[in-house]
Amino acid sequence: MIRRFVSAVTATVLAVSILGASQTPEVVGATENWPAIFDPLVLQTLNLQLTSQDWDTIRRDTTNEIEVPATFWADDETPILVSVRRKSSRALPSESNPIKVGLKIDINELVDGQTWHGLNKLSLENGADAGVVEEGVAWNMHRMASAPEGDTYDAGFASWVRLNVNGVYIGVYVNAEQRDKQALRQRGLWVGGDTWLYEQTTEGALLEEGDPDSPAIGHLCYSPFRTKSQGGLCKTPNDTALKADLPAWLDMDAFLTQCAVEALTDNKDGLCGHNNNAFFVDYSEARMATGLRRTYFPWDLDTVFQSTKGNIYGLRSNKRLVQSSYESIILNHATFRAQYNAKILGLTDPATGALSTSALQAFLDQLQPVLGPALASEPYTSNEGGSITRLKSWLTERISNARSQATANTNPSPRP
Numbered sequence: 001m002i003r004r005f006v007s008a009v010t011a012t013v014l015a016v017s018i019l020g021a022s023q024t025p026e027v028v029g030a031t032e033n034w035p036a037i038f039d040p041l042v043l044q045t046l047n048l049q050l051t052s053q054d055w056d057t058i059r060r061d062t063t064n065e066i067e068v069p070a071t072f073w074a075d076d077e078t079p080i081l082v083s084v085r086r087k088s089s090r091a092l093p094s095e096s097n098p099i100k101v102g103l104k105i106d107i108n109e110l111v112d113g114q115t116w117h118g119l120n121k122l123s124l125e126n127g128a129d130a131g132v133v134e135e136g137v138a139w140n141m142h143r144m145a146s147a148p149e150g151d152t153y154d155a156g157f158a159s160w161v162r163l164n165v166n167g168v169y170i171g172v173y174v175n176a177e178q179r180d181k182q183a184l185r186q187r188g189l190w191v192g193g194d195t196w197l198y199e200q201t202t203e204g205a206l207l208e209e210g211d212p213d214s215p216a217i218g219h220l221c222y223s224p225f226r227t228k229s230q231g232g233l234c235k236t237p238n239d240t241a242l243k244a245d246l247p248a249w250l251d252m253d254a255f256l257t258q259c260a261v262e263a264l265t266d267n268k269d270g271l272c273g274h275n276n277n278a279f280f281v282d283y284s285e286a287r288m289a290t291g292l293r294r295t296y297f298p299w300d301l302d303t304v305f306q307s308t309k310g311n312i313y314g315l316r317s318n319k320r321l322v323q324s325s326y327e328s329i330i331l332n333h334a335t336f337r338a339q340y341n342a343k344i345l346g347l348t349d350p351a352t353g354a355l356s357t358s359a360l361q362a363f364l365d366q367l368q369p370v371l372g373p374a375l376a377s378e379p380y381t382s383n384e385g386g387s388i389t390r391l392k393s394w395l396t397e398r399i400s401n402a403r404s405q406a407t408a409n410t411n412p413s414p415r416p
Helices: 010-019 034-038 052-059 132-145 181-186 215-219 239-249 252-264 325-331 334-347 357-376 384-408
Strands: 044-049 066-074 080-086 098-100 103-106 121-125 158-165 168-176 195-201 204-209 278-283 295-298 315-317 320-322
Touching (some): 034 158, 052 066, 066 103, 132 158, 132 168, 132 357, 132 384, 158 357, 181 195, 252 295, 252 384, 325 334, 334 384, 357 384
Antiparallel strands (some): 066 080, 080 103, 158 168, 195 204, 315 320
């Protein structure tokens, strides 16, 4: 996507007036402890300063393409020069009066090489759909599922922040770690020429970093990994061949963990339920020889926590099960279905599960005093204050229901 800047002169004006004529923006090294920025139990206050004209421009920009210069800082920090644009989410309180809008803050767009606590970008979600509590808790359930030692799933981080724009409190946002090359560098995964990053959408995989396409893109030419919009399909292997082929190219433990958390949060617009809203990283064959496999990362968790009785294998419609291609091909495979059921039961095990009812209740109890005061003064939503209480009840029912489904499940018949 090509974006354009407005107020070109404003970048210089802001740099001089706010940073000082002789001061240059602070460049923060990538070695800083970036996970601390995403501590879910620390509510940071972030600040943006930009001209009122530029703020009006981007908050009303429904193309999500216009970027404007601004200064940015967390409380007690020196401001730095950044670029800001609106993200593609519904504005609050309304599009006719858009004030609390989703924002993408680009740290190094205007100052080459600049980072903020090791980050190149910030993605601030305004909670217009699920609500900031629900969306942030969904992110942290993926993070908690990443925790068990030996588990290869690394979903990334997310926290909550208070945002002030030009000194005015806008509200609480979810600060979701950007899935980009920098995130891969932070984890020691990015090697130029041997690593590829893609965004997964319902239209197929969109190349973000790396060129040309990865070996896995060429090999996984069959459904559910390739769509007609990507140039046609090859035949999906039968169940016997699929059992051998998938683990050679795909990190199945990580994939099934992501599917399990999507099911536990009743997310029907994610990777497994809708072939959508994810990123994935691929590797060269040389790096795959060391054990690396394609790994998916969740994104855009704003359609969550709907029905406590949602089917963990698909979507019930008119008393029949409707499945995405991921669900019908992978979760209907007897071996992978058994692994998926075991993943659901393991994550929610009452004694040891990272997503057990007691573990989730404890997290929400810790979260209440962190978010409660900020939510009480939230200017542009009316239902956030009761969200933590609602989630405690919802998750108790959901975990019980999902465990019952996984325990009672009979593996499907193999495909020919």
